[in-house]
Amino acid sequence: MRFDTISARDLYKYMDRLRYTLIDVRSADEYRQGHISGAVNIPYDTMTIPLSGIDPGKTCVLYCDRGATSLLAARKLFDHGYNVLSVIGGLAAYDGPVER
Numbered sequence: 001m002r003f004d005t006i007s008a009r010d011l012y013k014y015m016d017r018l019r020y021t022l023i024d025v026r027s028a029d030e031y032r033q034g035h036i037s038g039a040v041n042i043p044y045d046t047m048t049i050p051l052s053g054i055d056p057g058k059t060c061v062l063y064c065d066r067g068a069t070s071l072l073a074a075r076k077l078f079d080h081g082y083n084v085l086s087v088i089g090g091l092a093a094y095d096g097p098v099e100r
Helices: 010-012 026-035 067-079
Strands: 004-007 022-025 058-062 084-088
Touching: 004 010, 010 058, 010 084, 058 067, 067 084
Parallel strands: 004 084, 022 058, 058 084
Antiparallel strands: none
């Protein structure tokens, strides 16, 4: 791995929208069922580079359901020059508020 991971417990440190873009890489249906407030939904299965509407100067903080898909997405984005962090354990490990 050539990018960093963060724990879900420390996710609050990366919710500054001026410096970070929080990206939920789950499906649109999963996103609608509940997501972290402020997250943008870009499903991994339909992810294209460059990411539409995402500021390439910000670090992308990626999460999925349990952490595996966000690792795949992080590798893909990192290989295309994005600064990325992946949340270990994904939404399942996050204990903060979820928006529906």
